[in-house]
Amino acid sequence: MTATAGGPWRNPLRDKRDKRMPRIAGPCAVVIFGVTGDLSRKKLMPAIYDLANRGLLPPNFALVGFARRDWADEDFGQVVYEAVREHARTPFRQAVWDRLAEGFRFVPGSFDDDAAFTELAGTLDRLDAERGTGGNHAFYLSVPPKLFPTVCEQLHRTGLAETRGGRWSRVVIEKPFGHDLASARELNAVVNAVFPEESVFRIDHYLGKETVQNVLALRFANQLFDPIWNAHYVDHVQITMAEDIGLGGRAGYYDGIGAARDVIQNHLLQLLALTAMEEPVSFGPAELQVEKIKVLSATRLAQPLDRTTARGQYTRGWQGGQPVVGLLEEEGFAPDSTTETFAAITLEVDTRRWAGVPFYLRTGKRLGRRVTEIALVFKRAPHLPFDSTMTDELGKNALVIRVQPDEGITLRFGSKVPGHLMEVRDVTMDFSYGSAFAEDSPEAYERLILDVLLGEPSLFPVNAEVELSWQILDPVLANWAPHGAPEPYPAGGWGPESAARMLAGTGREWRRP
Numbered sequence: 001m002t003a004t005a006g007g008p009w010r011n012p013l014r015d016k017r018d019k020r021m022p023r024i025a026g027p028c029a030v031v032i033f034g035v036t037g038d039l040s041r042k043k044l045m046p047a048i049y050d051l052a053n054r055g056l057l058p059p060n061f062a063l064v065g066f067a068r069r070d071w072a073d074e075d076f077g078q079v080v081y082e083a084v085r086e087h088a089r090t091p092f093r094q095a096v097w098d099r100l101a102e103g104f105r106f107v108p109g110s111f112d113d114d115a116a117f118t119e120l121a122g123t124l125d126r127l128d129a130e131r132g133t134g135g136n137h138a139f140y141l142s143v144p145p146k147l148f149p150t151v152c153e154q155l156h157r158t159g160l161a162e163t164r165g166g167r168w169s170r171v172v173i174e175k176p177f178g179h180d181l182a183s184a185r186e187l188n189a190v191v192n193a194v195f196p197e198e199s200v201f202r203i204d205h206y207l208g209k210e211t212v213q214n215v216l217a218l219r220f221a222n223q224l225f226d227p228i229w230n231a232h233y234v235d236h237v238q239i240t241m242a243e244d245i246g247l248g249g250r251a252g253y254y255d256g257i258g259a260a261r262d263v264i265q266n267h268l269l270q271l272l273a274l275t276a277m278e279e280p281v282s283f284g285p286a287e288l289q290v291e292k293i294k295v296l297s298a299t300r301l302a303q304p305l306d307r308t309t310a311r312g313q314y315t316r317g318w319q320g321g322q323p324v325v326g327l328l329e330e331e332g333f334a335p336d337s338t339t340e341t342f343a344a345i346t347l348e349v350d351t352r353r354w355a356g357v358p359f360y361l362r363t364g365k366r367l368g369r370r371v372t373e374i375a376l377v378f379k380r381a382p383h384l385p386f387d388s389t390m391t392d393e394l395g396k397n398a399l400v401i402r403v404q405p406d407e408g409i410t411l412r413f414g415s416k417v418p419g420h421l422m423e424v425r426d427v428t429m430d431f432s433y434g435s436a437f438a439e440d441s442p443e444a445y446e447r448l449i450l451d452v453l454l455g456e457p458s459l460f461p462v463n464a465e466v467e468l469s470w471q472i473l474d475p476v477l478a479n480w481a482p483h484g485a486p487e488p489y490p491a492g493g494w495g496p497e498s499a500a501r502m503l504a505g506t507g508r509e510w511r512r513p
Protein backbone atom coordinates (compact mmCIF):
# COMPACT_ATOMS: atom_id res chain seq x y z
CA MET A 1 0.00 0.00 0.00
CA THR A 2 1.27 3.45 -0.87
CA ALA A 3 1.83 5.62 2.17
CA THR A 4 1.53 9.30 1.32
CA ALA A 5 2.05 12.49 3.25
CA GLY A 6 -1.64 12.33 4.15
CA GLY A 7 -1.04 8.99 5.86
CA PRO A 8 -1.84 5.48 4.70
CA TRP A 9 -5.21 4.99 3.09
CA ARG A 10 -7.85 3.73 5.50
CA ASN A 11 -10.36 1.22 4.36
CA PRO A 12 -13.80 2.85 4.75
CA LEU A 13 -15.44 -0.58 4.68
CA ARG A 14 -13.45 -1.67 7.72
CA ASP A 15 -12.46 1.34 9.72
CA LYS A 16 -14.97 1.98 12.48
CA ARG A 17 -13.50 5.37 13.28
CA ASP A 18 -14.30 6.57 9.77
CA LYS A 19 -17.92 5.75 10.40
CA ARG A 20 -18.37 7.82 13.52
CA MET A 21 -15.71 10.45 12.95
CA PRO A 22 -14.93 11.13 9.31
CA ARG A 23 -11.39 12.25 8.74
CA ILE A 24 -10.81 15.96 8.49
CA ALA A 25 -8.38 17.40 5.97
CA GLY A 26 -5.17 18.87 7.42
CA PRO A 27 -4.09 22.50 6.90
CA CYS A 28 -3.90 23.32 3.19
CA ALA A 29 -4.77 25.64 0.32
CA VAL A 30 -6.65 24.69 -2.85
CA VAL A 31 -5.86 26.66 -5.98
CA ILE A 32 -8.39 26.49 -8.80
CA PHE A 33 -7.26 27.25 -12.34
CA GLY A 34 -10.26 27.78 -14.61
CA VAL A 35 -12.17 29.32 -11.76
CA THR A 36 -14.60 31.11 -14.08
CA GLY A 37 -15.76 27.86 -15.74
CA ASP A 38 -18.98 25.93 -15.29
CA LEU A 39 -17.40 23.05 -13.39
CA SER A 40 -15.90 25.38 -10.87
CA ARG A 41 -19.18 27.24 -10.26
CA LYS A 42 -21.52 24.29 -10.30
CA LYS A 43 -19.42 21.62 -8.61
CA LEU A 44 -16.09 22.66 -7.10
CA MET A 45 -17.03 25.78 -5.13
CA PRO A 46 -20.25 24.25 -3.78
CA ALA A 47 -18.41 21.05 -2.83
CA ILE A 48 -15.80 23.04 -0.89
CA TYR A 49 -18.53 24.86 0.99
CA ASP A 50 -20.38 21.58 1.67
CA LEU A 51 -17.17 20.06 3.06
CA ALA A 52 -16.72 23.09 5.32
CA ASN A 53 -20.33 22.86 6.39
CA ARG A 54 -19.88 19.20 7.29
CA GLY A 55 -16.87 20.15 9.42
CA LEU A 56 -14.42 18.32 7.15
CA LEU A 57 -12.14 21.25 6.37
CA PRO A 58 -9.72 22.61 8.97
CA PRO A 59 -9.83 26.22 10.17
CA ASN A 60 -6.50 26.72 8.40
CA PHE A 61 -7.88 26.24 4.93
CA ALA A 62 -7.66 28.62 1.98
CA LEU A 63 -9.17 28.77 -1.49
CA VAL A 64 -7.32 30.63 -4.18
CA GLY A 65 -8.79 31.51 -7.57
CA PHE A 66 -6.58 32.17 -10.57
CA ALA A 67 -7.99 33.59 -13.80
CA ARG A 68 -7.71 36.34 -16.37
CA ARG A 69 -10.13 38.67 -14.60
CA ASP A 70 -9.68 42.03 -13.05
CA TRP A 71 -11.00 40.89 -9.69
CA ALA A 72 -10.08 41.70 -6.10
CA ASP A 73 -10.40 39.05 -3.39
CA GLU A 74 -13.90 40.38 -2.58
CA ASP A 75 -15.09 39.98 -6.20
CA PHE A 76 -13.90 36.40 -6.16
CA GLY A 77 -15.67 35.92 -2.82
CA GLN A 78 -18.89 37.17 -4.38
CA VAL A 79 -18.57 34.68 -7.28
CA VAL A 80 -18.04 31.82 -4.82
CA TYR A 81 -20.95 33.08 -2.71
CA GLU A 82 -23.33 33.03 -5.67
CA ALA A 83 -22.15 29.57 -6.73
CA VAL A 84 -22.66 28.26 -3.19
CA ARG A 85 -26.10 29.80 -2.77
CA GLU A 86 -27.20 28.34 -6.08
CA HIS A 87 -25.59 24.92 -6.08
CA ALA A 88 -24.54 23.81 -2.58
CA ARG A 89 -26.14 20.61 -1.32
CA THR A 90 -26.23 21.49 2.35
CA PRO A 91 -28.03 24.45 3.98
CA PHE A 92 -26.35 27.84 4.05
CA ARG A 93 -24.89 28.75 7.43
CA GLN A 94 -23.53 32.24 7.81
CA ALA A 95 -20.94 31.33 10.45
CA VAL A 96 -19.46 28.56 8.29
CA TRP A 97 -19.42 30.87 5.29
CA ASP A 98 -17.76 33.74 7.15
CA ARG A 99 -14.95 31.53 8.41
CA LEU A 100 -14.41 29.92 5.00
CA ALA A 101 -14.49 33.27 3.16
CA GLU A 102 -11.65 34.64 5.31
CA GLY A 103 -9.38 32.25 3.41
CA PHE A 104 -10.39 33.37 -0.10
CA ARG A 105 -7.73 34.97 -2.31
CA PHE A 106 -7.69 35.84 -5.98
CA VAL A 107 -4.68 36.11 -8.27
CA PRO A 108 -5.36 37.72 -11.66
CA GLY A 109 -3.33 36.60 -14.64
CA SER A 110 -3.02 34.38 -17.66
CA PHE A 111 -1.24 31.05 -17.74
CA ASP A 112 1.73 32.33 -19.72
CA ASP A 113 2.26 35.25 -17.37
CA ASP A 114 5.36 34.54 -15.26
CA ALA A 115 4.70 37.48 -12.96
CA ALA A 116 1.21 36.20 -12.15
CA PHE A 117 2.61 32.83 -11.08
CA THR A 118 5.27 34.51 -9.00
CA GLU A 119 2.43 36.43 -7.37
CA LEU A 120 0.56 33.15 -6.85
CA ALA A 121 3.59 31.71 -5.08
CA GLY A 122 3.77 34.86 -2.91
CA THR A 123 0.07 34.61 -2.09
CA LEU A 124 0.47 30.98 -1.02
CA ASP A 125 3.48 31.87 1.13
CA ARG A 126 1.51 34.60 2.84
CA LEU A 127 -1.40 32.23 3.42
CA ASP A 128 0.98 29.72 4.97
CA ALA A 129 2.15 32.41 7.37
CA GLU A 130 -1.18 34.18 8.06
CA ARG A 131 -3.63 31.35 7.91
CA GLY A 132 -1.38 28.41 8.76
CA THR A 133 -2.00 26.44 5.57
CA GLY A 134 1.26 24.61 6.26
CA GLY A 135 2.79 24.76 2.78
CA ASN A 136 0.36 22.08 1.56
CA HIS A 137 -1.12 22.95 -1.81
CA ALA A 138 -3.57 21.26 -4.18
CA PHE A 139 -3.68 22.67 -7.71
CA TYR A 140 -6.96 21.97 -9.48
CA LEU A 141 -6.57 22.14 -13.26
CA SER A 142 -10.12 22.78 -14.36
CA VAL A 143 -8.81 23.92 -17.75
CA PRO A 144 -8.57 22.40 -21.26
CA PRO A 145 -5.74 19.83 -21.51
CA LYS A 146 -3.86 21.95 -24.03
CA LEU A 147 -3.10 24.28 -21.14
CA PHE A 148 -1.71 21.55 -18.83
CA PRO A 149 1.87 21.88 -20.12
CA THR A 150 1.95 25.65 -19.54
CA VAL A 151 0.42 25.46 -16.06
CA CYS A 152 2.63 22.53 -14.99
CA GLU A 153 5.71 24.34 -16.28
CA GLN A 154 4.77 27.48 -14.31
CA LEU A 155 4.21 25.46 -11.14
CA HIS A 156 7.60 23.86 -11.65
CA ARG A 157 9.33 27.19 -12.35
CA THR A 158 7.95 28.77 -9.21
CA GLY A 159 8.83 25.76 -7.04
CA LEU A 160 5.15 25.20 -6.25
CA ALA A 161 5.18 21.62 -7.55
CA GLU A 162 7.83 20.56 -5.06
CA THR A 163 7.01 18.28 -2.18
CA ARG A 164 9.50 18.87 0.59
CA GLY A 165 9.92 18.69 4.33
CA GLY A 166 6.63 16.88 4.92
CA ARG A 167 4.68 19.44 2.89
CA TRP A 168 2.73 18.21 -0.06
CA SER A 169 1.92 19.54 -3.51
CA ARG A 170 -0.75 17.71 -5.50
CA VAL A 171 -2.27 18.29 -8.90
CA VAL A 172 -5.87 17.47 -9.75
CA ILE A 173 -6.66 16.89 -13.39
CA GLU A 174 -10.05 16.88 -15.01
CA LYS A 175 -10.86 14.89 -18.09
CA PRO A 176 -10.68 14.83 -21.07
CA PHE A 177 -7.29 13.35 -20.50
CA GLY A 178 -6.15 13.42 -24.11
CA HIS A 179 -8.24 12.60 -27.17
CA ASP A 180 -6.56 9.29 -27.99
CA LEU A 181 -3.80 7.07 -26.67
CA ALA A 182 -0.95 9.05 -28.22
CA SER A 183 -2.13 12.40 -26.85
CA ALA A 184 -2.86 10.87 -23.42
CA ARG A 185 0.71 9.55 -23.31
CA GLU A 186 2.06 12.98 -24.18
CA LEU A 187 -0.06 14.60 -21.47
CA ASN A 188 0.93 12.02 -18.90
CA ALA A 189 4.57 12.65 -19.74
CA VAL A 190 4.12 16.41 -19.36
CA VAL A 191 2.37 16.07 -16.01
CA ASN A 192 4.68 13.38 -14.66
CA ALA A 193 7.74 15.45 -15.61
CA VAL A 194 6.63 17.90 -12.92
CA PHE A 195 4.49 15.90 -10.50
CA PRO A 196 5.36 12.34 -9.47
CA GLU A 197 2.51 9.91 -10.15
CA GLU A 198 1.56 9.70 -6.44
CA SER A 199 0.88 13.45 -6.48
CA VAL A 200 -1.39 13.28 -9.54
CA PHE A 201 -5.13 12.91 -8.90
CA ARG A 202 -7.13 12.30 -12.09
CA ILE A 203 -10.77 12.98 -11.51
CA ASP A 204 -13.37 10.57 -12.81
CA HIS A 205 -16.31 11.86 -10.81
CA TYR A 206 -18.24 8.62 -11.31
CA LEU A 207 -15.89 6.95 -8.85
CA GLY A 208 -16.97 9.46 -6.22
CA LYS A 209 -20.61 8.40 -6.47
CA GLU A 210 -21.95 6.33 -3.57
CA THR A 211 -23.72 3.88 -5.86
CA VAL A 212 -20.53 3.25 -7.81
CA GLN A 213 -18.61 2.50 -4.62
CA ASN A 214 -21.50 0.27 -3.64
CA VAL A 215 -20.63 -2.05 -6.53
CA LEU A 216 -17.67 -3.09 -4.39
CA ALA A 217 -19.81 -3.57 -1.29
CA LEU A 218 -22.43 -5.53 -3.20
CA ARG A 219 -19.88 -7.82 -4.79
CA PHE A 220 -17.38 -8.32 -2.00
CA ALA A 221 -19.34 -7.94 1.24
CA ASN A 222 -21.96 -10.52 0.28
CA GLN A 223 -21.98 -14.24 -0.26
CA LEU A 224 -25.12 -14.18 -2.35
CA PHE A 225 -23.92 -12.73 -5.62
CA ASP A 226 -20.42 -14.02 -6.23
CA PRO A 227 -21.39 -17.57 -7.24
CA ILE A 228 -23.53 -16.23 -10.10
CA TRP A 229 -21.29 -13.30 -11.07
CA ASN A 230 -19.71 -15.05 -14.05
CA ALA A 231 -20.16 -16.48 -17.53
CA HIS A 232 -21.95 -19.60 -16.25
CA TYR A 233 -24.95 -17.53 -15.22
CA VAL A 234 -24.65 -14.08 -16.79
CA ASP A 235 -25.84 -13.79 -20.39
CA HIS A 236 -24.62 -10.25 -20.93
CA VAL A 237 -24.05 -6.95 -19.14
CA GLN A 238 -25.52 -3.58 -20.18
CA ILE A 239 -24.01 -0.37 -18.89
CA THR A 240 -26.09 2.67 -19.75
CA MET A 241 -25.54 6.33 -19.06
CA ALA A 242 -28.43 8.22 -20.63
CA GLU A 243 -28.98 11.95 -20.32
CA ASP A 244 -31.99 13.98 -21.31
CA ILE A 245 -30.08 17.27 -21.59
CA GLY A 246 -28.81 18.59 -24.90
CA LEU A 247 -25.52 20.31 -25.63
CA GLY A 248 -26.59 23.93 -25.84
CA GLY A 249 -23.77 26.05 -24.38
CA ARG A 250 -21.18 23.23 -24.41
CA ALA A 251 -19.99 23.41 -28.02
CA GLY A 252 -16.57 24.71 -26.99
CA TYR A 253 -15.84 21.54 -25.10
CA TYR A 254 -17.96 18.96 -26.90
CA ASP A 255 -17.76 19.68 -30.64
CA GLY A 256 -15.12 17.33 -32.03
CA ILE A 257 -14.99 15.32 -28.78
CA GLY A 258 -18.26 13.37 -28.82
CA ALA A 259 -19.97 10.85 -26.58
CA ALA A 260 -17.40 8.05 -26.78
CA ARG A 261 -14.49 10.20 -25.63
CA ASP A 262 -16.59 12.21 -23.19
CA VAL A 263 -18.13 9.30 -21.31
CA ILE A 264 -17.20 5.80 -22.52
CA GLN A 265 -13.43 6.27 -22.27
CA ASN A 266 -13.68 7.20 -18.61
CA HIS A 267 -16.96 6.74 -16.70
CA LEU A 268 -18.29 3.67 -18.50
CA LEU A 269 -15.00 1.81 -18.69
CA GLN A 270 -14.50 2.45 -14.98
CA LEU A 271 -17.96 1.02 -14.31
CA LEU A 272 -17.06 -2.00 -16.42
CA ALA A 273 -13.80 -2.43 -14.49
CA LEU A 274 -15.57 -2.41 -11.11
CA THR A 275 -18.23 -4.82 -12.36
CA ALA A 276 -15.84 -7.27 -13.99
CA MET A 277 -12.70 -7.17 -11.82
CA GLU A 278 -11.61 -9.88 -9.39
CA GLU A 279 -11.69 -9.36 -5.64
CA PRO A 280 -8.80 -7.13 -4.58
CA VAL A 281 -6.58 -8.33 -1.75
CA SER A 282 -7.68 -5.22 0.13
CA PHE A 283 -9.25 -1.87 -0.70
CA GLY A 284 -5.88 -0.14 -0.59
CA PRO A 285 -5.21 1.98 -3.68
CA ALA A 286 -2.48 -0.22 -5.12
CA GLU A 287 -4.52 -3.40 -4.63
CA LEU A 288 -7.63 -1.91 -6.26
CA GLN A 289 -5.68 -0.50 -9.16
CA VAL A 290 -3.97 -3.82 -9.85
CA GLU A 291 -7.35 -5.49 -10.29
CA LYS A 292 -8.77 -2.71 -12.44
CA ILE A 293 -5.68 -2.72 -14.64
CA LYS A 294 -5.88 -6.50 -14.99
CA VAL A 295 -9.45 -6.41 -16.17
CA LEU A 296 -8.94 -3.46 -18.53
CA SER A 297 -5.94 -5.30 -20.01
CA ALA A 298 -8.21 -8.26 -20.74
CA THR A 299 -10.96 -6.13 -22.31
CA ARG A 300 -11.30 -6.20 -26.11
CA LEU A 301 -13.66 -4.82 -28.71
CA ALA A 302 -16.03 -7.35 -30.24
CA GLN A 303 -15.69 -7.49 -34.03
CA PRO A 304 -16.60 -6.48 -36.67
CA LEU A 305 -16.86 -2.90 -35.46
CA ASP A 306 -19.45 -1.94 -38.08
CA ARG A 307 -21.89 -4.28 -36.39
CA THR A 308 -20.75 -4.13 -32.78
CA THR A 309 -20.72 -0.35 -32.36
CA ALA A 310 -23.23 2.41 -33.06
CA ARG A 311 -23.12 6.18 -33.09
CA GLY A 312 -25.75 8.83 -33.52
CA GLN A 313 -26.45 12.54 -33.40
CA TYR A 314 -29.70 13.98 -32.05
CA THR A 315 -32.04 15.90 -34.29
CA ARG A 316 -34.97 18.02 -33.23
CA GLY A 317 -37.67 16.35 -31.20
CA TRP A 318 -39.57 16.60 -27.91
CA GLN A 319 -38.27 16.52 -24.37
CA GLY A 320 -40.49 16.83 -21.32
CA GLY A 321 -43.37 18.08 -23.49
CA GLN A 322 -41.22 20.84 -25.04
CA PRO A 323 -39.89 21.01 -28.59
CA VAL A 324 -36.06 20.97 -28.64
CA VAL A 325 -33.57 21.63 -31.43
CA GLY A 326 -31.11 19.18 -32.95
CA LEU A 327 -27.36 19.30 -32.35
CA LEU A 328 -26.66 21.07 -35.62
CA GLU A 329 -28.93 23.92 -34.58
CA GLU A 330 -27.40 24.24 -31.09
CA GLU A 331 -25.41 27.42 -30.58
CA GLY A 332 -21.73 27.10 -31.41
CA PHE A 333 -21.82 23.76 -33.25
CA ALA A 334 -20.57 23.69 -36.81
CA PRO A 335 -23.57 23.23 -39.13
CA ASP A 336 -21.84 20.17 -40.59
CA SER A 337 -20.53 18.84 -37.27
CA THR A 338 -19.95 15.08 -37.30
CA THR A 339 -19.68 14.91 -33.51
CA GLU A 340 -21.62 11.96 -32.12
CA THR A 341 -24.00 12.55 -29.22
CA PHE A 342 -24.76 8.84 -28.84
CA ALA A 343 -22.23 6.03 -28.76
CA ALA A 344 -22.52 2.32 -28.08
CA ILE A 345 -19.84 -0.36 -28.15
CA THR A 346 -19.58 -4.09 -27.47
CA LEU A 347 -16.74 -5.39 -25.35
CA GLU A 348 -15.51 -8.80 -24.35
CA VAL A 349 -13.52 -9.53 -21.24
CA ASP A 350 -11.12 -12.35 -21.96
CA THR A 351 -10.91 -13.96 -18.55
CA ARG A 352 -12.13 -17.27 -17.18
CA ARG A 353 -14.90 -15.43 -15.33
CA TRP A 354 -16.26 -13.56 -18.36
CA ALA A 355 -15.34 -15.47 -21.54
CA GLY A 356 -18.22 -15.23 -24.02
CA VAL A 357 -20.22 -12.59 -22.08
CA PRO A 358 -20.71 -9.39 -24.09
CA PHE A 359 -20.57 -6.10 -22.23
CA TYR A 360 -22.69 -3.51 -24.02
CA LEU A 361 -21.88 0.11 -23.17
CA ARG A 362 -24.03 3.01 -24.36
CA THR A 363 -24.34 6.69 -23.64
CA GLY A 364 -26.22 9.55 -25.20
CA LYS A 365 -27.58 13.05 -24.87
CA ARG A 366 -31.23 13.97 -25.41
CA LEU A 367 -32.41 10.44 -24.67
CA GLY A 368 -35.75 9.50 -23.13
CA ARG A 369 -34.68 10.22 -19.57
CA ARG A 370 -31.68 10.66 -17.32
CA VAL A 371 -30.54 7.32 -16.00
CA THR A 372 -27.28 5.52 -15.32
CA GLU A 373 -27.37 1.81 -14.56
CA ILE A 374 -25.38 -1.39 -14.69
CA ALA A 375 -27.57 -4.38 -15.57
CA LEU A 376 -26.42 -7.98 -15.32
CA VAL A 377 -28.86 -9.94 -17.46
CA PHE A 378 -28.88 -13.64 -16.62
CA LYS A 379 -29.27 -16.66 -18.84
CA ARG A 380 -32.65 -18.31 -19.02
CA ALA A 381 -33.27 -21.30 -16.79
CA PRO A 382 -32.06 -24.35 -18.72
CA HIS A 383 -35.50 -25.91 -18.56
CA LEU A 384 -38.97 -24.50 -17.85
CA PRO A 385 -41.34 -27.16 -16.59
CA PHE A 386 -44.41 -25.08 -17.47
CA ASP A 387 -46.86 -24.95 -20.30
CA SER A 388 -45.09 -22.52 -22.67
CA THR A 389 -48.13 -20.22 -22.86
CA MET A 390 -47.77 -19.69 -19.10
CA THR A 391 -44.32 -18.12 -19.42
CA ASP A 392 -44.99 -15.67 -22.27
CA GLU A 393 -44.29 -12.76 -19.97
CA LEU A 394 -41.23 -14.19 -18.30
CA GLY A 395 -38.07 -12.35 -19.34
CA LYS A 396 -34.50 -12.96 -18.29
CA ASN A 397 -33.58 -12.47 -14.65
CA ALA A 398 -31.65 -9.28 -14.09
CA LEU A 399 -29.72 -7.55 -11.34
CA VAL A 400 -29.68 -3.82 -11.95
CA ILE A 401 -27.46 -1.39 -10.07
CA ARG A 402 -29.26 1.93 -10.35
CA VAL A 403 -26.41 4.43 -10.24
CA GLN A 404 -28.71 7.43 -10.63
CA PRO A 405 -31.27 8.82 -10.16
CA ASP A 406 -33.38 6.85 -7.65
CA GLU A 407 -30.18 5.19 -6.44
CA GLY A 408 -30.47 1.55 -5.47
CA ILE A 409 -30.62 -2.01 -6.75
CA THR A 410 -33.37 -3.89 -8.55
CA LEU A 411 -33.64 -7.65 -8.87
CA ARG A 412 -35.95 -8.94 -11.60
CA PHE A 413 -37.22 -12.51 -11.51
CA GLY A 414 -40.28 -14.56 -12.40
CA SER A 415 -43.13 -15.09 -9.98
CA LYS A 416 -46.42 -16.95 -10.08
CA VAL A 417 -49.36 -14.77 -10.98
CA PRO A 418 -52.10 -15.23 -8.34
CA GLY A 419 -54.89 -17.51 -9.54
CA HIS A 420 -55.43 -21.13 -10.29
CA LEU A 421 -53.16 -21.19 -13.38
CA MET A 422 -49.38 -21.70 -13.09
CA GLU A 423 -48.69 -18.50 -14.96
CA VAL A 424 -45.26 -16.90 -14.39
CA ARG A 425 -44.47 -13.26 -14.96
CA ASP A 426 -41.59 -10.88 -14.23
CA VAL A 427 -41.64 -9.02 -10.93
CA THR A 428 -39.06 -6.78 -9.32
CA MET A 429 -37.62 -6.41 -5.85
CA ASP A 430 -36.12 -3.03 -5.03
CA PHE A 431 -33.58 -1.65 -2.63
CA SER A 432 -33.60 2.11 -2.56
CA TYR A 433 -30.99 4.28 -0.86
CA GLY A 434 -33.63 6.91 -0.19
CA SER A 435 -35.75 4.64 1.99
CA ALA A 436 -33.03 2.42 3.49
CA PHE A 437 -30.76 5.17 4.82
CA ALA A 438 -31.51 8.41 6.60
CA GLU A 439 -28.31 10.11 5.41
CA ASP A 440 -28.16 11.90 2.08
CA SER A 441 -25.34 10.85 -0.20
CA PRO A 442 -22.60 13.45 -0.51
CA GLU A 443 -21.88 14.80 -3.97
CA ALA A 444 -19.12 12.94 -5.82
CA TYR A 445 -16.96 16.07 -5.83
CA GLU A 446 -17.15 16.42 -2.04
CA ARG A 447 -15.78 12.93 -1.58
CA LEU A 448 -13.09 13.33 -4.23
CA ILE A 449 -11.86 16.77 -3.18
CA LEU A 450 -11.63 15.57 0.42
CA ASP A 451 -9.68 12.50 -0.73
CA VAL A 452 -7.21 14.73 -2.59
CA LEU A 453 -6.65 16.76 0.57
CA LEU A 454 -6.24 13.59 2.64
CA GLY A 455 -3.89 12.07 0.06
CA GLU A 456 -6.13 9.04 -0.47
CA PRO A 457 -5.74 7.94 -4.08
CA SER A 458 -8.04 4.89 -4.26
CA LEU A 459 -10.82 6.57 -6.20
CA PHE A 460 -8.56 8.15 -8.81
CA PRO A 461 -7.62 6.28 -11.99
CA VAL A 462 -3.87 6.01 -12.53
CA ASN A 463 -1.94 6.62 -15.71
CA ALA A 464 -2.11 2.99 -16.78
CA GLU A 465 -5.91 2.88 -16.51
CA VAL A 466 -6.28 6.02 -18.63
CA GLU A 467 -3.96 4.66 -21.29
CA LEU A 468 -5.60 1.22 -21.35
CA SER A 469 -8.98 2.86 -21.76
CA TRP A 470 -7.76 4.80 -24.80
CA GLN A 471 -6.20 1.65 -26.16
CA ILE A 472 -9.62 -0.01 -26.01
CA LEU A 473 -11.46 2.92 -27.59
CA ASP A 474 -9.00 4.13 -30.26
CA PRO A 475 -9.92 1.51 -32.93
CA VAL A 476 -13.60 2.51 -32.62
CA LEU A 477 -12.78 6.17 -33.17
CA ALA A 478 -10.56 5.26 -36.12
CA ASN A 479 -13.33 3.12 -37.57
CA TRP A 480 -15.90 5.91 -37.28
CA ALA A 481 -13.67 8.76 -38.51
CA PRO A 482 -14.00 8.17 -42.27
CA HIS A 483 -17.75 7.59 -42.10
CA GLY A 484 -18.80 11.26 -41.88
CA ALA A 485 -22.04 12.18 -40.14
CA PRO A 486 -23.40 9.89 -37.43
CA GLU A 487 -26.87 8.40 -37.82
CA PRO A 488 -29.57 10.89 -36.79
CA TYR A 489 -31.96 10.08 -33.95
CA PRO A 490 -34.83 12.20 -32.69
CA ALA A 491 -34.39 13.98 -29.35
CA GLY A 492 -36.40 12.27 -26.61
CA GLY A 493 -35.94 8.76 -28.04
CA TRP A 494 -33.45 6.01 -27.23
CA GLY A 495 -30.81 6.54 -29.88
CA PRO A 496 -30.23 5.47 -33.46
CA GLU A 497 -31.61 2.37 -35.17
CA SER A 498 -28.10 0.96 -35.48
CA ALA A 499 -27.91 0.70 -31.67
CA ALA A 500 -31.00 -1.50 -31.63
CA ARG A 501 -29.63 -3.58 -34.52
CA MET A 502 -26.34 -3.99 -32.68
CA LEU A 503 -28.11 -6.07 -30.01
CA ALA A 504 -30.86 -7.53 -32.19
CA GLY A 505 -28.14 -9.18 -34.27
CA THR A 506 -27.34 -11.36 -31.25
CA GLY A 507 -30.98 -11.97 -30.27
CA ARG A 508 -30.88 -9.43 -27.41
CA GLU A 509 -32.40 -6.05 -26.79
CA TRP A 510 -31.55 -2.96 -24.77
CA ARG A 511 -33.34 -2.52 -21.50
CA ARG A 512 -35.78 0.36 -21.51
CA PRO A 513 -34.68 1.99 -18.24
Ligand code: BG6
Residues within 6 Å of the ligand: 205, 243, 262, 263, 372
Ligand atom coordinates in the same frame (compact mmCIF):
# COMPACT_ATOMS: atom_id res chain seq x y z
C1 BG6 B 1 -19.32 14.57 -17.48
C2 BG6 B 1 -19.52 14.72 -18.97
O1 BG6 B 1 -18.13 13.89 -17.21
O2 BG6 B 1 -20.41 13.87 -16.91
C3 BG6 B 1 -20.84 15.39 -19.27
O3 BG6 B 1 -18.46 15.49 -19.51
C4 BG6 B 1 -21.97 14.71 -18.55
O4 BG6 B 1 -21.07 15.43 -20.67
C5 BG6 B 1 -21.65 14.52 -17.07
O5 BG6 B 1 -23.13 15.50 -18.71
C6 BG6 B 1 -22.72 13.72 -16.38
O6 BG6 B 1 -22.45 13.61 -15.02
P1 BG6 B 1 -23.56 13.11 -14.01
O7 BG6 B 1 -22.86 13.03 -12.71
O8 BG6 B 1 -24.68 14.10 -14.08
O9 BG6 B 1 -24.01 11.77 -14.54
